[in-house]
Amino acid sequence: MERTNADAAPGADAAPVADAGAGARVAAPVGFGYSALDEEKRRAVRRMKTLATGLLLAVAVVYVLAKWAASSGAGGWTGFVAAAAEAGMVGALADWFAVTALFKRPMGLPIPHTAIIPTKKDQLGQSLGDFVGENFLSGEVVRLRLRSVGISRRLGGWLAEAKNADRVTAELSTALRGALTVLRDSDVQAVVGEAITRRADAQEIAPGIGALLEKVVSEGGHKRVVDLVCGRAHDWLVEHGDSVMAAVSGGAPGWTPRFVDRRVGDRVYKELLRFVTEMRDMPEHPARGAVDRFLKDFAGDMQSDPGTRAKVERLKSEVLGRGEVQDLIASAWGAVRAMIVAAAEDERSELRLRVRASLLSLGQRMSVDDRLQGKVDGWLEGAAVYVVTTYQGEITSLITDTIAGWDAEHTSKKIEAHIGRDLQFIRINGTVVGALAGLCIYTVSHALGG
Template sequence: MRSVWRTVPTVTILPTDAERKLALRRMKTLATSLLVVAAVVFAVSFALQDRYPWLGFVRAAAEGAMVGALADWFAVTALFRYPLGLRIPHTAIIPNRKDEIGATLGAFVETNFLSDEVVAGKLGTIDLAGAAADWLAEPGNARRVVAESFHGVTGLAGLVDDERMREAMEAVVRRHVVAPLWGTPLGRLGERVLSSGGHREAVDLLLDRLDEWLAANPEAFGAVVSRRLPSWLPSFVDRAIDDRLHAEARRLVRSVRDDPDHRLRRSLDEYLAQLADRLQHDPATIERLEAAKGRAFDDPRIRELAASTWQAARAAALDALADEDGELRRRAEAFVVDVARRIRADDELRASLNARLTGAALHLVTSYRSDIAHVITETVQSWDPSETTEKIETQVGRDLQFIRINGTVVGALAGLAIYSMATGVSALF
C-alpha cells in the first residue's frame, strides 16, 4: 500500500507581503533604469552619429529599446492604473473590472480546484493517515496534541454557565427521562428479569447482607422487644427473649438464603410477577408510579443534589484536565501514541482511514464547494479598487516587470536588425 501512496508534500514557505513589495520596487527601478540608459545612449549616439557613422547602429538599437520599454511599460501599467493619469480606454483594467475578476476567480477555483475528480485524485495519492500516525507516534507530538486538546476543553468548560448548564441538563432529563411513562417499560423489564432468574442473585446478596447485619447488631432487638415488656419482669427474662428472637431471625434468614425453593422466595416471586403485570396493565398502579416519580423529581432536595453533583463533577474534571503531570494526561498521551503505532503498523486499517478521510473531504467539497467559491467572489468584490490593485500588483507585479525588461532588450535587437537591413538595402541600391 505504501508503494502507491506518497507522503504529504512539504509546505513551501512563501515570502511576506513586505518582501514582495521590496522586490517589486527593485524590479521597477531596474526596468526604469534600463529605459533611462537607453534614452541617454540614444541622445549621445544621435548627436554624434554624423561624426561617427557607426553610431547609427547604436542609435537604432537604443531607439528600439526605448520604444519596446515604453510600450511594455504602458501595457503593464494599464493593468493596474491609468498611465500618467490619462483615462485612456481599456486601461486600469483590474480596478475597473474588480467584481468581474472576483466572480471569475471564484468560478475558476470551484471548477479547477474543488471538483470531485481533483480532490479525490489528489487525496488518493497521499497517505494522510500514515503521515498523521508517523507524527503522532512521537511522544512529544502526542503530548502536544493532548495538551492543546485539554486546554481547549478547559476553555470551553470555563465559558459554560453553571446555572444554564443545570437548566439544560434538567430540561434534557425531563424530556427524555421524566416525561415518558415508566410503568410499561419497568413492567417489561421486570418480566424479563423474573423469567431469567436474574433477581435471585440480588435476593441472595440482600439476605447475605441482612445476616451479616444481624450477627453484628444483636442489641437491635432490645429496642424492639424487651424494652416494650412490663418493667416488673426480671432482666434475665428480657435478655432470654431478645436472644431467642435474634437467633430465630438469623435462622429464618439463613433458611431462606439456603433454600432456593423456600416459600418466602416463592411468595416474593409471585409478588414481583404481579407487580410487573400491574405496572403494564393496571391504570391505578401506573398512575401511582407516575405521581411518585413527579414528586421525586420536583423535590427541591433532588434538584439541589443534581446541581451539587454537576458542580462537583465539573470541578473534578477541570482539576484532572489542568494537571499536566496527572494520570489522565499520561493515559491520554499513551493512548494517542498506541493508536498511532497501530495505524502505522496495520496497512488495512491505514487504507480504511484514508478512504474515510477522502470520503469526508469529498462530502465537504460537494456540500460547500459553491459556498467556498462564493466567499472568494464576495471577498474580492468587497475590496476597495485601490486595495485590490495593490494586492494583485504585490503578488505578480515583480514578474510583470520582466516584461518591461524583455521589451527593452527585444526592442533594442529589433531596432538594430531593422536599421541593419535598411542600411544594407540602401547600400545595394
C-alpha cells in the same frame, strides 16, 4: 506626488497620503497601507523606470546621430545603426505603452483598454476568485492532493512517538479544563436535570424494572437481601425485646389481669423471635418461599398489569418531583466536573494515562495498517471535500469581496510596487529586441535589394 509615514514607523503599515485635485489629501484604506518594504520596492521600481527611459533616450540619440552622420556622408554603416535605433525606439515605446496601460492611462489620454487594474479591479478579483475556486477548491483537486500527501500514515508515525503523544494528551487536557471552566455549573445542572427528568417522564419504567426484578429473583440474587433483612430483624428483636413485649401488653383490653398481659406479650415475643430466627437460619423456610413468590408475582404485574404499572408511574413522578431528588441530580454534575478536572490536571491520573496509551496505540496502528489508513484518509478526504464544495462560494468571496473593498488607485500603486520592477525589464528587453529585430530586417532588406 506621494508622501508616506513609512519613515516615521519603519516596518509598520503606513497609510500614504496622496494629493488629489486641489490639494485634497486621500488616505489609503485601513489595513491596506504601505510598509517600509513597499516603499523600498517602489524606489526600486523608480530606478528601473529611470533605466528603461534612459535606454529609450539613448537609442533616440543614437538614431539622431546616425541620421546626421548619414546626411554628412559618413558611409553605409549609418543605415544599419539608424535602423537598429529606430526599431529599438519603436519596441521601447510599445512596451512602455503596454506596461503603463496596466496601471494608468498613458499620458492621461482616454485610450480604450488602458488603466486595466484600476478600472477592472473588481472583475479581476472575481476572475481570481473563480480561478481559485475551480482549480484549488474543487472536490477532485482536494481529494487527489490529500491522497498524495498520505495524512493518516504521517499522522500515525507522528503520534507513535511518545513525546508527541504526551504533547497531544497535555493539549487535550488543557482544552478539557478550559471547556469545563467556561461552562457555568448552574446552566449545566439545569440542562442535566431537565434532560434526566424529561427522559424519565417520557419512558415507562415499570416493565423494565419488572423484567430486571424477575431476572434477579430467578437467579437468586435477592437472597442476600433477604438474609440481610432477617439478620437485622433478629438482632433488633434481641436488643429491643422489652419494647416488643410492652407494645403487646399495652394493646390488651383494660379488663384483663396484668399478669396475663405479660404472659401474652412474652409468648408473642418468643414466637416472633423464633420465626425470625428460623427464617434467618433456614434457606428453605416457607416464608422465604412466600417472599420469592411475592417478588415473582410483583415482577410479572409490573410487566403486564395495567394497574400496577400505573401505580409505579405515579410513584416515579412523585419521586422525581421532590426537591431532594432534583438537588441530587444537579449535584451529580458538580461531582463529575471536579473528578474530570482533577484527572485532567494530574499527569499520572488514570484518565491521562489511558488517553496517552490510546494515542500511542492508534499512532502505531495507523503507521502500519493499510486498512486503517484507508479509512482515516477516506474520512479526511470526505470532510475536506464537503467543506470546500459546500462553502466554496464563501471562501472565494473572501477574495472577491476583499479586492472589491480596496481603493482602485492604491490597489494599482501597491501592485505596481510589487511587480513593477520586473515589468520595467520588459521595456528594456523591448528596446534591445526591437533594435536587434530592426537591424536584422534592415540587413536582409539591404542584402536582397543589393
